[in-house]
Amino acid sequence: MGTLNFSDQHGVRNLHFGTHFIQGAMRLDDPIALEFEYIQQMMLWTLFSESPSNIVQLGLGAGALTKFCHYHYPNAHTSAIELEQAVIDLCHAEFLLPLNNPQLSVVAGDAWAFVNDAANASACDVMQIDLYDAQAQRPTLSSSDFYLACARCLTANGIMVVNIFCDREEHSQHIAAIEHAFSATAWLPEVHDSNIVVIAFKRAPSIDFEQLYLRAKDIEQQLKLPANAWVDGLMQWMQGPC
Secondary structure, eight states: OOOOEEEEETTEEEEESSSSSOOEEEETTBTTSOOSHHHHHGGGGGGTOSSOSEEEEESOTTSHHHHHHHHHOTTSEEEEEESOHHHHHHHHHHSOOOOOBTTEEEEEOOHHHHHTOGGGTTOEEEEEEOOOOTTOSSOSOOOHHHHHHHHHHEEEEEEEEEEEESOGGGHHHHHHHHHHHOSEEEEOOOBTTTEEEEEEESSOOOOOHHHHHHHHHHHHHHHOOOHHHHHHHHHHHHHSOO
8 A cells, every 4th residue: 555645626535545546535614424426326225225333434534425424324233344543543534434433433454354253244334345455456356265254244134235337348347246145236337437326235125116215215215315216226236237
């Protein structure tokens, strides 16, 4: 990883890992809000799970998802696993990440070790994965073995959401690895130049789009997220390949 730094532009603070790539962002006048569309889409799981007990983030970035979940799900335990302690320190100092408390745990650790630790088996209701290095060319962990280990960490009705950013021709390889490990998988239309967000279910859900649109309305009111568009995206996914 290069030297950590951040830049402020147009009211938004951006995190960099020593390159021009943006690894996360925070709107200065609304630090809990999720700035980028693909980060908002990482909350896709809220269509299917209203009150998780244990939310895990692999890869902290600027701490946006971790802050958002900790704020909006105060009865859940939210945790984040980040390889670099320096990223955690910068998020505390410049991105308003709260200090650890009984409902929040942000620790320096290896995501591969976390998902393969027997102590984490069947423990997570929701797992959000956004693992990239300074060059941000492709996910740093994306094998079938990795996703099988993620599935083992989930409860029986657990959900995993993954941000996949890579060359378009590689999307299918990453999706195939996820499909190998989970009972059901779907993804939203591409955003932000080759970003797609994939949702995977430990147990295949029964999907009623009328109910999803009703749930989306609640999410838009409660969380201020464009959930109706997510349901539209799932409808589009059902009609043909991404």
